Amino acid sequence: MDFQLTEDQRALRQGVRELLAGRFDRDALRAAVDTPGQLDRELWRDLGEAGFFSLRLPEADGGVGLGLPEAVLLFEEAGRVLLPGPLVATHLAAGTVPGAATGETVVTDAAGEILPWLDASDVCLADSSGAVPITSVDPLTPLHKLPGPHADRSPEAVLLTAAEQLGSAGRTCEMAVQYAKERQQFGQPIGAFQAVKHLCAQMLVRTELARAAVYAAAVIEDPLEIATAELLADEAAVRNARDCVQVHGGMGFTWEADVHLHMKRAWVRAGSGRSARETEEELAAAL
Numbered sequence: 001m002d003f004q005l006t007e008d009q010r011a012l013r014q015g016v017r018e019l020l021a022g023r024f025d026r027d028a029l030r031a032a033v034d035t036p037g038q039l040d041r042e043l044w045r046d047l048g049e050a051g052f053f054s055l056r057l058p059e060a061d062g063g064v065g066l067g068l069p070e071a072v073l074l075f076e077e078a079g080r081v082l083l084p085g086p087l088v089a090t091h092l093a094a095g096t097v098p099g100a101a102t103g104e105t106v107v108t109d110a111a112g113e114i115l116p117w118l119d120a121s122d123v124c125l126a127d128s129s130g131a132v133p134i135t136s137v138d139p140l141t142p143l144h145k146l147p148g149p150h151a152d153r154s155p156e157a158v159l160l161t162a163a164e165q166l167g168s169a170g171r172t173c174e175m176a177v178q179y180a181k182e183r184q185q186f187g188q189p190i191g192a193f194q195a196v197k198h199l200c201a202q203m204l205v206r207t208e209l210a211r212a213a214v215y216a217a218a219v220i221e222d223p224l225e226i227a228t229a230e231l232l233a234d235e236a237a238v239r240n241a242r243d244c245v246q247v248h249g250g251m252g253f254t255w256e257a258d259v260h261l262h263m264k265r266a267w268v269r270a271g272s273g274r275s276a277r278e279t280e281e282e283l284a285a286a287l
Contacts, residue, residue, distance in 0.1 A: 005073075005216075012070055018076045019050055024081050026258070032084050033261070037142045039106060039120040041086050048103020052087075053094045057101060063094070068156065069218040072163040076214075079167025079237075082258075084140040086117045088160045089125065097123050110152050111272035112159075112200055115144040126150065138264040153273050155226045159217055162226070162233035165269055166210050168262050169236035172244040173203040175259060179248055190247075199243045206236040224286050227279050234276065237266035 005013070023043055032040070047053065055071050057063020064070075071091065078087055089109040090100050099105030099122075109115045110126035118128060119142065131144040153161075177200050180191030190196050213229040241263035245252035252259050270276070 003231050009070060009073060011235075012066075013073045013077060016052070016074050017080075019046070019076060020081050020083065024083055029082060029258070029261070032051055033139050036139050038222045039117065041106075044085065044090075044106060045103040048101065053091050053103060054101035055091070057095055061095070062101065067218075068221060069161070069215065071160060072214055072218040075160045075169040075274070076165035076170070079164030080171040082140060082168070082261055086121060087164075088157050091160065092154070092156060093123070093125065097125075104239070106201055109153075109157075110146055110150050111157070112274065113146050113148075113150055114272045116141055118142070118144045133180065136268060138261070138268040140265065142263065143268070143270050155221070155223045158230050159214065159226045161269055161272075162210075162214050162217075162230045163234035165237035165266060166207070166214050168266055169203075169210060169240045172237075172240040172259060172262050173200070173207050176200050176240075176244040176247040179251075183249075196247060199247055203240045203243050206232075206240055210236040224283060227283055231276060231279055231283075234266070234270040238263070238270055243273060 003150040006116065025048055028040075028043075032038075051064045052074055054063040055066050055074060056068065057065070059065040073256075086106065086108040088101075090105075090107040092109075094101040097105055097107050100107050105123055106117070106121045107123045107125060108115060108121035108122070115124070115126055115128060115131055118124060118131060126146065128144070128146065132147075132148040134143050134145045136143040179192070180196050180200060181189050183190045185193075191200070210229070210232040213225070213232045217225040217229040241259060244259045245263065248257060248259060251257055
């Protein structure tokens, strides 16, 4: 059995990467950081036109007609560039909320007690009465907290969020390796030092383990496999960002370095919905 991506899947991933490189480069990322809570509606419509939200709708309904494995590839690329906005909720609402598929309507939904992008959204699928704005550690993700208990996210929402975490983990691994090649100390790149090599190797291992779990869960669509993918992707995103900061040294702690943005987004994603311990207990009970 061949578990490699097909030629069409690779082309899809490359197309999305090129789209995001042209529409949401580092300058756009920094502009978004400087205007917290504001959503680029033109970019949102461009994503809709490219089929980001309608990817899994049948072609007869104006969609692309692809499946969850392809959606995971798109969300992995979104996670690489820290694309802001309620991407998962809008994607999942494409078949039910008018305008969501084309990017004309921005849809948000709750992840447990946390509701992102409430003020910038046109439609909220959660009961937002009593929602209170809270300080978000991630400048690119405005948050509200909802009172009382709320239903868990759907398995699809969990998996697509894990794909975003995977993309972030892969990007911080690349950032660490690139910096280790460029930064000179004692007359040689710091990547030549064993301690730095080990950090980068560990980051790659975490990323590839998470990638295997996320891709497999997208094919199998089993809730327990998705829970496993969530745990591995959260760990890879958070720990890779931390190790990337360490590789960068003092530079990694500055506002100018993008690695802190990956760390903060990883924290917010991992902290939304069920805790890691709750997921671990579910997996342990199933075993």
